[in-house]
Amino acid sequence: MTLSEIAKIIGAEFSGVDKEIISMNTLSDATSNQLSFVSNKKYIKNIAASKAGAIIIDEKMQDQIPEGCVAFIVKNPYWEMAELSKSFAPLIEDDSLPLAVIGEGSRISAKSEIANGAIIGKNCTIMAHVYIGAEANIGDNTIIYPNTTVYRDCLIGTDCIIHSNTAIGADGFGFATNALGEHKKIYQNGNVIIEDDVEIGSNVSVDRAVFGSTLIKHGVRIDNLVQIGHNCEIGEYSVFVAQSGTAGSTTLGRNVVVGGQSAFAGHLNIAPFSQFAARSGITNDIKEPGKTYGGFPLLEQRRWLKLQVKIARLLK
Amino acid sequence: MTLSEIAKIIGAEFSGVDKEIISMNTLSDATSNQLSFVSNKKYIKNIAASKAGAIIIDEKMQDQIPEGCVAFIVKNPYWEMAELSKSFAPLIEDDSLPLAVIGEGSRISAKSEIANGAIIGKNCTIMAHVYIGAEANIGDNTIIYPNTTVYRDCLIGTDCIIHSNTAIGADGFGFATNALGEHKKIYQNGNVIIEDDVEIGSNVSVDRAVFGSTLIKHGVRIDNLVQIGHNCEIGEYSVFVAQSGTAGSTTLGRNVVVGGQSAFAGHLNIAPFSQFAARSGITNDIKEPGKTYGGFPLLEQRRWLKLQVKIARLLK
Amino acid sequence: MTLSEIAKIIGAEFSGVDKEIISMNTLSDATSNQLSFVSNKKYIKNIAASKAGAIIIDEKMQDQIPEGCVAFIVKNPYWEMAELSKSFAPLIEDDSLPLAVIGEGSRISAKSEIANGAIIGKNCTIMAHVYIGAEANIGDNTIIYPNTTVYRDCLIGTDCIIHSNTAIGADGFGFATNALGEHKKIYQNGNVIIEDDVEIGSNVSVDRAVFGSTLIKHGVRIDNLVQIGHNCEIGEYSVFVAQSGTAGSTTLGRNVVVGGQSAFAGHLNIAPFSQFAARSGITNDIKEPGKTYGGFPLLEQRRWLKLQVKIARLLK
Numbered sequence A, B, C: 001m002t003l004s005e006i007a008k009i010i011g012a013e014f015s016g017v018d019k020e021i022i023s024m025n026t027l028s029d030a031t032s033n034q035l036s037f038v039s040n041k042k043y044i045k046n047i048a049a050s051k052a053g054a055i056i057i058d059e060k061m062q063d064q065i066p067e068g069c070v071a072f073i074v075k076n077p078y079w080e081m082a083e084l085s086k087s088f089a090p091l092i093e094d095d096s097l098p099l100a101v102i103g104e105g106s107r108i109s110a111k112s113e114i115a116n117g118a119i120i121g122k123n124c125t126i127m128a129h130v131y132i133g134a135e136a137n138i139g140d141n142t143i144i145y146p147n148t149t150v151y152r153d154c155l156i157g158t159d160c161i162i163h164s165n166t167a168i169g170a171d172g173f174g175f176a177t178n179a180l181g182e183h184k185k186i187y188q189n190g191n192v193i194i195e196d197d198v199e200i201g202s203n204v205s206v207d208r209a210v211f212g213s214t215l216i217k218h219g220v221r222i223d224n225l226v227q228i229g230h231n232c233e234i235g236e237y238s239v240f241v242a243q244s245g246t247a248g249s250t251t252l253g254r255n256v257v258v259g260g261q262s263a264f265a266g267h268l269n270i271a272p273f274s275q276f277a278a279r280s281g282i283t284n285d286i287k288e289p290g291k292t293y294g295g296f297p298l299l300e301q302r303r304w305l306k307l308q309v310k311i312a313r314l315l316k
Helices: A003-010 A041-046 A059-064 A077-088 A301-313 B003-010 B041-047 B059-064 B077-088 B301-313 C003-010 C041-046 C059-064 C077-088 C301-313
Strands: A034-037 A054-057 A070-073 A167-171 A175-177 A183-185 A191-194 A205-208 A213-216 A292-294 B034-037 B054-057 B070-073 B167-171 B175-177 B183-185 B191-194 B205-208 B213-216 B292-294 C034-037 C054-057 C070-073 C167-170 C175-177 C183-185 C191-194 C205-207 C213-216 C292-294
Touching: A003 A054, A003 A070, A003 A077, A034 A077, A041 A059, A054 A059, A054 A077, A059 A070, A077 A175, A077 A183, A167 A191, A191 A205, A205 A213, A292 A301, A301 B301, A301 C301, B003 B054, B003 B070, B003 B077, B034 B077, B041 B059, B054 B059, B054 B077, B059 B070, B077 B175, B077 B183, B167 B191, B191 B205, B205 B213, B292 B301, B301 C301, C003 C054, C003 C070, C003 C077, C034 C077, C041 C059, C054 C059, C054 C077, C059 C070, C077 C175, C077 C183, C167 C191, C191 C205, C205 C213, C292 C301
Parallel strands: A034 A054, A054 A070, A167 A205, A191 A213, B034 B054, B054 B070, B167 B205, B191 B213, C034 C054, C054 C070, C167 C205, C191 C213
Antiparallel strands: A175 A183, B175 B183, C175 C183
8 A cells, every 4th residue: 555545544734755564563673664653651662763664643643753754744643553454464264365275184174164365384283173264384294173264364373272162363352442432343454373383272262363363382382262362482392281371462581481360561571490380370571481370460489378368367 | 931830840839811821930030921939038029020921939928919911839939940940941053043144244264153143243353263143143343352252142232342252141040949958950041131332351250140141241351361241231331451350230330340350249339430459359339429448348448458557567 | 010020110129919900090980900100299198098909109109009919119110100101001992893883773983984993873874974983883873974083992872973183082182291301192091971962163183091981971062172171070961162171180060051151170070050141260179060161260140240340340
């Protein structure tokens, strides 16, 4: 889409040299053929260094825009970004893509659906009622059990096992809300990348990123009914026990263990080898590696246990 | 079913003028060709004003029955209502219904199943392994991702998006239990109505009503792994974050925000614009609109935060 | 597999009389043609009485091995057991098995998949996109709604109802972890047995056992989004409300009621007729039947309520 087309969609003025914009991205990650936006004062500091070709911004912050970057000035940048995200969404299915490529030795159920543009590796097992979306890529030896859905563009590594009724790459939970309380969808144009030797249980939701990727690294183990929000990064060999989850954009180091029904708030950084007892509620960064926590609000586990003893004394 | 047939099934006496009863309903909502029941003293006050054609009731409350209404006197009205509910259940699939009607421009996967009697609007996308039940109705432009199930009689509006592995209209959790601890299913003969511009994530369960409808109003946003119990009513633009839920018959006003892993007890009324922090447990009505709550037991969020500080001091 | 083949896979010495081992099992349940292992000192007491044909064990505990039982001495018995578990895993699907047998009067969707070796009883309803695995057995009159997966070898009784997008018999969450933090899958070679008259909601995960069976007894009622871990035993007429769950190897007596979002730790024994309020966290055995509990840490419900009053006073 060109800068002038974008300007028209979001109702901004534009009079410079037109050029093609291929996608949207964050201020930090956008390149000169990408568009970004500023919707929150806390990102002002990232504007000047942004390499974005254009930025959607409100009047008050426009003086921060770096030279050579186009400023699209609008009243509600977040709302307009949502409006525009639809224009960058790929087709859900694209019949013009080439037929899926299936690797040697793979066992593909006739009752599965492999969309055009997908690539399945060697010796895979794709069972009945599995859906593999456009341009998804499944590595060698991976097993996908019945009724699991892999949305378009998602990449799954080799030697993975994905159990039944799991959704890989459904849209992250993103929308803008206006003053009337109405919502506008932010199309989630990123994907999910699952590295090698990952096992994911049944009824799990791993959401696709809004931009870039939700990333599940090598050797991760995810139990049933777990929620992984958009743009999370789950470190190597980390473990999520059943019914736990994480909100979006949280990064876990390697070998983090997440107890059952625990949950992380969004935008956190969690040190490697951290352990969380069942039903932990994690709302702050964890900086020191290798400690064990519990409770909500979160405490070191031994302190949480001690606190429970103190609390119980209130009954006396 | 006629009154005399009903009497036979539940073992009640009946000697009046026979007539046709078309379905069951609550005391308040039943009309003269419907049957109701009283299983709990707290509903005694609703008996006199009921317009039901007949009421299943125990001996002690029979004097409350209004004139012209047939009283079926039984020992355990709730158990007999459960017994009878099966007789009012429609066929799961009905081959005698006309073939599904598909609107112009809709893209229906050959690997989906659209049951007889269903109606799909224009420009819909119904993907592989989706199931649309008998007499379900899907509005224009709605997208249903793979492996999602819409049970019979459910209505979904226009411009909706339903993600993968979601179940719309599975039976609400209803049964009667006798003195031996045995359960008898209460057939859930209502439906789900989802209004326009609603987005529902993956692995979500929205249960059908026992009578009437579970209602998701215009503009609602539901994240992944959320539970919506039978007969709930979710107000316009309300938001459920992942792994939250509500028990049956709870009504939310518009723009209620429900944090991750929060839950509502059943039969509550929640004021519009209420906000609930993650893992709130709501067990009472909320009458004043626009406040923010947290914790379990629930407090106003600022009080919950203050309480946590006080609790933490116990460790000193 | 023979003892000498096993020795080779796990790098143990073996020089005795060779014989066939048919499967793995626990120390207590293994018979003379089965293999067991000791990975935890707390099971030392079970070694002497074990009837296993062979036991994988570390050097320090080898003197406990009973006469006639082969000791496979390795450095990390749990890791080697995991390694070996793969060799005992049956094929996911087995084309050499006879075609599925379908009972009279059953309605099987042409869009379901019934694997070879499965047996479906009489008058069943198996809807679109259901998957029934190899050698699974479905009793008479059972209804399975769309997009539900029954893994191989699982047994479902008569008169059951399983709602959409549920996974019966996916792998339990089992793996060994080495000193480098790497995981190795423990293949879950047991199954799930669901007795008669059980109703299971949508998006439920009931995991197959590592050895033996996960058991859901007669008359149980399970709501949506519930997790039942491997090797659990759920007593007759027990009730799980939405979003609750149990970790592995926990046994519930009959008529236990589990409130919404509650959870059990693993390896517990819960007395019959116990009731747990919503969001209970149960981490210890319950020995006395018929009491009501709540909270996390768990208290008797009336004490939990009292404690909340005391805690709230801290705000004053």
